[in-house]
Amino acid sequence: MRGLQRSNRKKTKRRLLAVGVIAAIAISAALWSSLQSAKAASGRVNTVFLAGEQPQGELKMSAPERYGGHVRKVVYLTFDDGPSPYQEKILDILEQNSIKATFFMIGTNIPVYEKSVKRLVKAGHYPGLHSMTHNYKKLYTEGQIVAEMQQVQGIVQQVTGMQVHLTRCPYGSMPGLTEALRKQMADAGLREWDWTVDSLDWKLPGNPGAVIQNVVAASTRNREVILLHEKPQSVQALQPIIDELRKKGYEFEVYDEAAHVPINFWHDERL
Ligand SMILES: [Zn+2]
Numbered sequence: 001m002r003g004l005q006r007s008n009r010k011k012t013k014r015r016l017l018a019v020g021v022i023a024a025i026a027i028s029a030a031l032w033s034s035l036q037s038a039k040a041a042s043g044r045v046n047t048v049f050l051a052g053e054q055p056q057g058e059l060k061m062s063a064p065e066r067y068g069g070h071v072r073k074v075v076y077l078t079f080d081d082g083p084s085p086y087q088e089k090i091l092d093i094l095e096q097n098s099i100k101a102t103f104f105m106i107g108t109n110i111p112v113y114e115k116s117v118k119r120l121v122k123a124g125h126y127p128g129l130h131s132m133t134h135n136y137k138k139l140y141t142e143g144q145i146v147a148e149m150q151q152v153q154g155i156v157q158q159v160t161g162m163q164v165h166l167t168r169c170p171y172g173s174m175p176g177l178t179e180a181l182r183k184q185m186a187d188a189g190l191r192e193w194d195w196t197v198d199s200l201d202w203k204l205p206g207n208p209g210a211v212i213q214n215v216v217a218a219s220t221r222n223r224e225v226i227l228l229h230e231k232p233q234s235v236q237a238l239q240p241i242i243d244e245l246r247k248k249g250y251e252f253e254v255y256d257e258a259a260h261v262p263i264n265f266w267h268d269e270r271l
Contacts, residue, residue, distance in 0.1 A: 007246070009109060009118070014158065016091075016096040021116070021168070023178065028252060032103070034131060035222065038075055040068075041101055042081055048214060062246065066129070066168065068177065071222055072222065072251060073222050073223075073249045073250045073251065074223050074224075074250065074251055074252075074253050075223075075224045075225075075226060075245055075251070075252055075253070075257060076101070076102055076223075076224070076226065076254070077094075077099070077101040077102070077226050077228060077241075077252060078101065078102045078103070078104060078128075078168070078195065078226060078228065078230065078255075078262060079102070079103045079104070079191070079228050079229060079230050080103075080104045080130055080168060080227065080228070080229050080233070081104075081105075081106060081109075081130065081134070081229050081230055082103055082105050082106070082109060082113070082116075083103075083105055083109050083110060083111065083112070083113035083116050083117050083120075083231035084101050084230040084233065084234040085113075086230045086235050087103070087116045087117075087118050087230055087235075089118065089233060089235050090230065090234075090238065091116070091120060091125070092121060092240055093235070093238045093242075094123070094125070094238075095123060097239075097242050097252075099242065099253035100124045100125050100126075100148060100253070101126075101251070101252070101254060102125065102126040102128055102166075102193075102254055102255040103125060103126065103128060104122060104126065104128040104129065104130035104168035105127060105129070105130050105152065105156070106130050106131060106132065106134055107129075107131070107132040107151050107152035107155045108132055108133075110152070110155050110156065110159055111159075112176075114159055117156075117159055117160060118159065118160060121160040122143060124254065125254060126164070126166070126254050126255045127156050127160055127162060127164055128164065128166045128167065128168055128193070129149045129152040129153055129156065129164065129167040129168070129190075130152065130167070130168050130170060131145065131148040131149060131152060131167075131169075131170050131221050132148040132151050132152060132213070133168075134169055134170045134243045138171070139170060139176065139246075140176030140178070140181070143180075143181060144152065145176075145177065145181055145184075145220070146181070146184045146185055146188050146190065146258065147186070149167045149188075149190055150188065150190075153165075154192075154246065155191060160165060165189055165190055165191050165193050165257060165258070166173070166190075166191045166192075166255055166257065166260075167185070167190050167193075167204055169194070169218070170190065172194050172195075172263035172265060173194055173264050173265050173266060173271075174194075174230040174245070175194050177192065178242060178265070182266065182268050182270065182271060183270075184254060184268035185270075186271060187269075190271075191260055191262075191271050192264045192268075193225060193255065193263050193271040194225070194263060194264050194265045195214055195225045195226065195227035195263075196223070196224045196225045196226075196263070197214075197218040197219055197225065197226045197227065198218065198220065198227045199211050199214050199215045199220075199227055199228050199229075199234070199237075200214050200216070201214075201228055201229050201231055201233055201234040201237065202229050202231060204233055205231070205232070205233055206233060207233060208233045208234075208236035208237035208240075209235035209237075211228075211233055211234060211236075211241075212237045212240045212241055212244065215228075215237070215241050215244075215245075216241065216245065216248070219237055219245060219248060224250070225242075225263055229236070232236070
């Protein structure tokens with residue numbers, strides 16, 4: 001009987017061990033998937049920073065934060081991964097609405113759509129930097145991010161005559177942009193803007209309704225930086241997004257280097 005109990009106990013122990021291993025695997029998987037959605041999560045974390053830690057008086061926007069006794073609600077539309085065949089259409093819609101936006105462009109695409117990039121700058125939009133390769137390993141693991149951003153910087157300058165300093169790190173600055181890389185960025189005079197609202201448009205082809213919903217539902221704070229891409233579904237979603245955000249009381253602004261405010265997932269004030 002004792003022997004049987006002991007062997008039962010052993011079995012129970014083994015089962016517990018097995019359950020433990022399975023649980024550990026499940027937890028690792030959950031951690032991994034939460035790491036994968038770090039973009040969205042970081043955006044939410046950043047929110048706290050925007051609302052709470054923004055030092056009073058630091059904000060020097062082109063218009064006052066408060067105007068006529070009420071707090072201004074400002075939104076920055078940002079478009080990544082261009083220039084592309086969709087950029088001209090985005091520029092048309094922005095023009096029809098008298099809105100200026102911020103574009104983070106990949107260096108290798110610029111010579112292909114030079115005309116569009118020139119038009120973009122002429123219209124008062126901001127030509128931001130989004131690397132040459134958009135390759136995580138090259139940019140972060142191999143640490144090429146500053147070199148690549150400086151390459152795009154040179155291409156933008158060649159095409160538009162503007163020397164710009166604001167980057168958007170591909171995949172967001174977290175976790176790739178380590179302390180050492182952030183220091184290199186700051187030393188090179190580069191700045192980094194992540195986002196506060198992720199439209200997730202890149203994974204919603206043919207579903208502009210969901211893109212609109214993602215942006216409008218998540219836009220609740222007095223300052224939002226909205227991540228969009230130069231994709232057909234984003235073009236389709238753009239006018240409704242503008243209409244809905246206006247209904248919520250938002251004004252649209254373009255990034256201005258002279259009034260830079262750090263908006264990065266690391267809360268690194270150097271960037
Ligand atoms: Zn990108």
